[in-house]
Amino acid sequence: MADSRWRPLRRLLHAWVRVRHREPAPEALGLDPELPTVYVLPRPALSDRLLLECLTERDGLPSAAVRRSKGDEAPPPLLALPDPRRRQRKPTLLRHLIERGEDVQLVPVSVFWGRAPGKRFGLWPLLAADDWRLTGRLRRLLAVLVNGRDLEVHLGAPLRLSELADGRDPALLERKAARLLRVHFRRVRERVLGPDLSHRRTLIAGVVASPEVQATIDKQAGGDEARRERLRRRAGRYGREIAASMSYPALRFLDGLLGRLWHRLYDGIDLRGIERVKALAGHHTLVYVPCHRSHIDYLLLSYVLYEQGLMPPHIAAGRNLDMPVIGPLLRRGGAFFLRRSFRGQPLYARVFDEYLHRLLSRGHSLEYFIEGGRSRSGRLLAPRPGMLAMTLGSFLRRPAAGRPLSFVPVYIGYERILEEASYRRELAGGAKRKESPLALLGVLGRLREPYGRVTVNVGEPLDLATFLDTHQPDWRAAIGEPRPTWRASAVSRLGETLARRINAAATLNPVNLVALGLLATPHRAIEAELLERQLALLAELKRPRPGDEGHPLPPGSPRDWIDHARALGLLDYRPHPLGDLVAADDHQAGRLAWYRNNVLHLYALAGLVAFAFRHQARHGRDALAALLAPGWPVLEHELSIEAPADFEAALDATLAQLAEAGLLIEEGQGWRRAEGLAEAEQLRMLGRLIRPTLERGYLLVAALLGEAPGHFDHDGLASHARQLAERLARLTGRDAPEFFDARLFDGLLESLEREGWLTVRDDRLHYEETLREAARRSRTLFDPALRHRLERIAARRIAARGASGEHAATPGD
Template identity: 60%
Template sequence: MAWNTTLSNLLRAPLRRLIAAWVELRLIEPLPERLALDPECPTLYVLPHPALSDTLLLETLCARHDLPSPSQCMRFGDLDLRASVPLPTTSRRFGQRSLFTPPFTRLIEYLATHPDEDIQLVPVSVFWGRAPGKRFGLWKLLAADSWQLTGHVRRALSVIVNGKNVELHFGAPLHLKALLDDRPSEVTNRKVARLLRVHFRRARTRVLGPDLSHRRTLIDGVVGSPAVRQAIVEVADAEGLSRARIEKRAWRYGREIASDMSYPVLRFMDSLLEWLWNRLYDGVEVRGLESVKALAGEHTLVYVPCHRSHIDYLLLSYVLYRDGLMPPHIAAGHNLDMPLVGSLLRHGGAFFMRRSFKDNRLYGAVFNEYLHRLLSRGHPLEYFIEGGRSRSGRMLSPRPGMLSMSLRSHARLFADATGHARGMVFVPVYIGYEKVLESATYLRELKGYKKRKESPLGLIRVLGQLRQPFGRVAVNIGEPLHLDAFLDHHTPQWRRQCDLSRPPWLNHAVPLLGIELARRINDAAALNAINLVALVLLTTPHRAIETRVLIRQLALLVALQRRLPGGRHTSFPDGKPEEWVTQAASLGFIERRDQALGELVLADAAQASLLGWYRNNVLHLFALAGLTAFAFRNNTRLRLEELLDLLAPSWPVLCQELFISTPRSLESSLRDMLEALVEQGLLEYRGDAWKRPNGQLEANEQLQLLGGLVQPTLERGFLLLTTLLRQPSGSLSREDLIEQSRQLAERLALLSGLEAPEFFDARLFTGLIDSLHQEGWLWLEQDRVHYGQALEQGARKASALFDPALRQRLLQISTPQPAQASSSAR
């Protein structure tokens, strides 16, 4: 063996220089300066298996970043040790099994006799190419990293082929002294090795994901599963067809659904998307990904982003891949499975689902089984709980389909694993754009035009916009939701009933889960230049404001959010209000016009309609501030008890409609908000009450603009309640109430000169009825809307928020005209 060691030492220096010249690290996680090594403690780097290329790369990296050298020789008593070692692993040489044993035992014995000394172990994982263990052609099979340990030839090919796409991941330093106990050193040695193996396994799962089966093998397993076989039998009997024919149909469904994730395509899309983002956007800012990295590898992750653009599909996968996490399998609408585009998305991890398959027993069985197999293997998933893109910019009501299937799969796994299923964690993601590609499309659809079907030609039209500026994008990770803990809290009986095909607790848990995830997404909202300008400008009567007033109000909104954040993970834009106005103008959302008495900021009808979409992205963050300010429009002085009584009926409904995380106490939240408004000079506290400051026109103007944030929402609620209460309980159907309320809102918009189609969007009234229903203000019987005295009393209190002139105007609009009345009589 001496000649082998000598030869290795002779080759080491030129090979290290070759590695340094050829290899490029695309990611170092964490950055070396954040590794938090103890400079007084000797460092021993631990690799998952013997690999000279990994060791030489580590030596090069440590030299560049002034880290302790892995090649140095450390002396502990009579023990000489190189500062990097591999973990124990077995190999075969000339038919004999040999075992590489790291010198932990002698180190442990040394530390036991030297209690004042310590050694820090630093796990190091190197990934050459990040292929997730699937057949991608002979060359990639030989050269790419995977779950299998590589031989010398394959490792050399991997260095050559993937030298420009290498990742190195450091683990947190592990102090060997902290692991010592009274047990023999051999036992402690095995314990240390086991801890390190667990770390390396989780690191590989986090970066590479679980091992991928071949697509055909996966579909074979789906079609051959008991659930799908049972569905084949039932459908064949029901339709009077042979089982072989129905089995072919099931196979066709499997091919229609299943993704075909391909590592070369992931590499290609990573390069393509990096070019696309640099072309489209001024930057992609990611916040909160550390919490995901801490969970990946140990839990099954389900990413649930808000859905504002088709770009969402690509953006999150790009961000995860760039930051060293395995991209998820993505549930995409069947409408995207079009020529060229569908194949690319499928190879990028998309699996396709029809919009509805409630009446297709076989398709539902195949899709459920496919989803279950992805989850059972621990593959990360991504789907949009809203179902489709939000045309209004608001968070849409969660759809139950995918959530229900995920919960059923988790219960099934829990039952099969007798209570030891892999934990499932939902990861809320907020994606905020300064400008979306579909702005013009959304405006067209809000005006009543039919949605265009997706097509390659439509994609070409979108690509024609690449020369336009689109600002920045924010990807904010919300508070992860551990499913087991959520179910234990809301449906504690779930563990005892998880072996049922459709557990009885499912109908209760799914809506609660959807609402909680929607709230967590909104809690991570990103404020940016566009939505902040939209919040202010759209509260003005004619969509025009003095620049100095706009800047002052922008500063107020950000100050209130910093003082009392509307979400636990809200992010703020860089720069100053003056720069935000400039950014909004550069993206074409506003016009800046010089005038003799000072510059004005204006928005025409089309710009105002577009700005409404961006305002709605973050309106929920300012709901309590706006509602509090609105209460002082019609009241110059209010005590806390009076204000609480005034807002109590409206606040829960507002929370339901805008998916706001309800505070534990409205009273304490109101008190904090009043104190914040006093700090900003918008209110004064005198005696036992708060009041508008006398003679301070500027402060009163700011308070007026702040209250205008919730005025459209309150007006819609007023119109709906007026429409409902004019008729006896049970007189109107749900659809009639929605349509009559929508017509009144459209009339109000036209009479007010308000060019905002989203103001009278029927879906907003649908959501409002759902919110009132959930809060118990009304109920449905045989599709008729019923209410009681509680709603009448609540409506009277809520109407007191409006000043007499506005209340009279709304009543006039909602009063049936004589022509309408006679028409109704006929």
């Protein structure tokens, strides 16, 4: 029978404690019912033992209750690892278990009192929460009493003794098993609590005293001892300006605070892919790289990770957020602050670089935004190299035996964001307003508005060593050299790969879908019935196929999605005797464009194919592939799309999907547009999704070909193409500011250079006849009115320079 000495305590514990987070689920543990189960605790603790007895009985797992009976030869159901610092005077339970020679499965169990997030927070819960300090009896009693309702339990994968034995001596086998279990417990503890948090002053002092920082000080001091001392003090100020001051009590406080905020702000948080992080946490250094759409991003991701039993990361935040009240709280929650530019500040740059290196080398997880700032247009911005370059440099400074470093791409999708008004104002040319506590109070006044749901999707992690093995096989020769010659190109490829993995993790929500459908109409108004059919088409094109992870679709019907967007104030629904109408005014359309741009890349190939049938009813299959293939890599780059392994195979699959939807009809060796009016309109709407991106590329190429090779430099062509796009936008009603976004034209030029369409000689852009020929073939895709406007503008430019005797070709040449 079970040990009756602790029965009253066990009953009290069973009535009092509540497990808020436990993993894995009992059915996922994979226990062999034919083998005896022995649970292993990292240290002897009566509270943990009694708790485990309660949990195993409740969940139908093999019992952890210690049973006492004469002649009982069964292995003990529970044991604790011996303290390796103490000399054992008698054989341990683990040694007895090994000497019995019976095969058993060892299940490691980690219990955290007060670490699991809960709704309550205050002085006593903060004091009693788990951390890296050893827990005495009095403090454990306090933890049970105060945090018994906020409990977290982690069960590890079973470890079979027979797989470890291999004819070993029992003493050696005991040491091996104990070592494996201690490694597991340490990794779980690091995953939940993070690496041990050093005192902030000690960390800053170590940064300032590092050889790298000292070398920079010596170089700037130039032998002047007084100046050297001033620079040393300045380095200390920089360290205090930068460094986080993360603490477990602050994390607990923020968890309670943010839990209340999300409950008021959102209808719910949908989380997908977190298992990918849990598989790496504890033995990989993790660098989270989410898309940056809102100030909410870093708070939301930290909250979600904490809720899932993972240590929140240290977060790189702009210095503009280090404001009174807010800055100190963010700093204690893990934020470290950086200036927007390091240019002309070599000592600051060195201090920041050394601080980042020390965080990574100690195994702390990081979070930063590779876009550099929030996306005002809603699309993923081109990655910036700064933080990625410093992370790569830190990785190369570590010895080859260092722990692996993995990037974790994260897509965050909103149905409404708090910054809608400010983004629209800034895209229209308004100045960015400075963050301040008063501005935060203004945001609090909008918390009662509806904001729908928010999605957090974890993409496919990227192991840095594996990435370098693929793209720079000789990288190990550069260990210890933070700035190898190939670093810039590797950072560029790394940023692009991460951006594509972020976008690959995107999923659709009702607002995205409604925006994709409604904004594909010429006047942002459509019959409700047609919009519902278009939303059903968009959903069907992204419905997961068998064996494909796909993109989960939002629940409900197209009509439900329209009603949801209407409830969020993003459109108007107008009943009409001849058929209800859905419309968006200028303000609503500007907001919807932001949400459309979040997921536009998901329909790039389908939109490209539909656009090809806009002015031509029929295309041969091979002719269509030849027409679309040259521009596809440029489209991939601008929209950060993961390239298909085989473009023609992906094209065939898309054509088949559109035929299945009734929009195209296969005809011999080609395809033709369906003749029905409704189907033709749906195909046109699908093609309009990608139209602005294609037209922007056509504008840039037309501007380039309108002059002789070598006429433009990079900045000159980007500026001219942007002015051309802005002019056409005003003349044709394309009032979306992102149509003439300067950064998009810079990205287009980079794509043309990478694909070999452009070469740079003496800072001038040169092109070959192949580009002119490709432009001539693709011009049939575009509206004749657009081509005519471009030719008229080019003709006026030629006439204005006629006296100089220069020759310029027209886009139609």
